[in-house]
Amino acid sequence: MIQEKKKAFNNFAVAKGLRSTRQRDIILDTFLSTNQHISVEELYLKIKSGNQGIGQATVYRTLKLFTEAGLAREILLNDGQTRYEHVIAGEHHDHLVCTGCNAIIEFEDETIEKLQKDIAARQGFHMRSHKLEIYGLCIKCRH
């Protein structure tokens, strides 16, 4: 699956006439090796700690490329940081966010998805996207 994503990005790069660089490889490897929901800062630090010097700006720019290439997705929770998650083809999910430990759990609910479409339709909206976040305390943080 990691190989698939690398190939996917490669195709995108070729199609777009982008160059293949050391930095993009490292950022892609690091991003693919992490779990979900990493912030730009976290990714930047992770790369830095692997003693590969890469500028923050490059990380920002490259994550946008990944998003454009369809292998990452921006998620904006309300903590002032942009996070990125892996895109899994055809999958949509929402997030449960623990306000205690910042854990993020994904979930999917078809009924809710459908209800949203209905609501949009009822208002004459052409739905493009939606986001649903549930904030609370996870089992561990309920103490």
Next chain:
Amino acid sequence: MIQEKKKAFNNFAVAKGLRSTRQRDIILDTFLSTNQHISVEELYLKIKSGNQGIGQATVYRTLKLFTEAGLAREILLNDGQTRYEHVIAGEHHDHLVCTGCNAIIEFEDETIEKLQKDIAARQGFHMRSHKLEIYGLCIKCRH
């Protein structure tokens, strides 16, 4: 209803030992006189245009007070601006956002609310709050 809110804020102010000032009165009046979902900047400009000079910082600080007093609520869409909406006791609603004209339509759906609670419970979460936004194009902007 406007009177009620003013009274509510007054109670809050008294309880908290806050002072009554010209600025807070103006900001409250202006906020109450607007429709939903005003951004800090918009509110600030609206006050300014009424040739009452009030500093931005005061608007920021005062809106936080209103939030604390329970008569305003922060809503964070993803356009980089904090907006505030009126709190109507006991009411919860979500937002349909038109990405064309930035119109915001409120809606409420009990089934979705309930499903969210179920999802949280299933994961052992103690739900505190949640937000649901549907992005799309409204009738006018579908052209």
Next chain:
DNA sequence: CTTGCTGCAAACAGTTTGCAGAACT
């Protein structure tokens, strides 16, 4: 050798904060 990419630092936008003076009580 041409053009795109990177890293740096400066710029940005929205928001917060320190502080001196103004204004409530």
Next chain:
DNA sequence: AGTTCTGCAAACTGTTTGCAGCAAG
């Protein structure tokens, strides 16, 4: 008088951008 509040400007945070030098094709 004592303290809180305000307005200003400076500080801050996360992100973007301009540009000179570097590197891929």
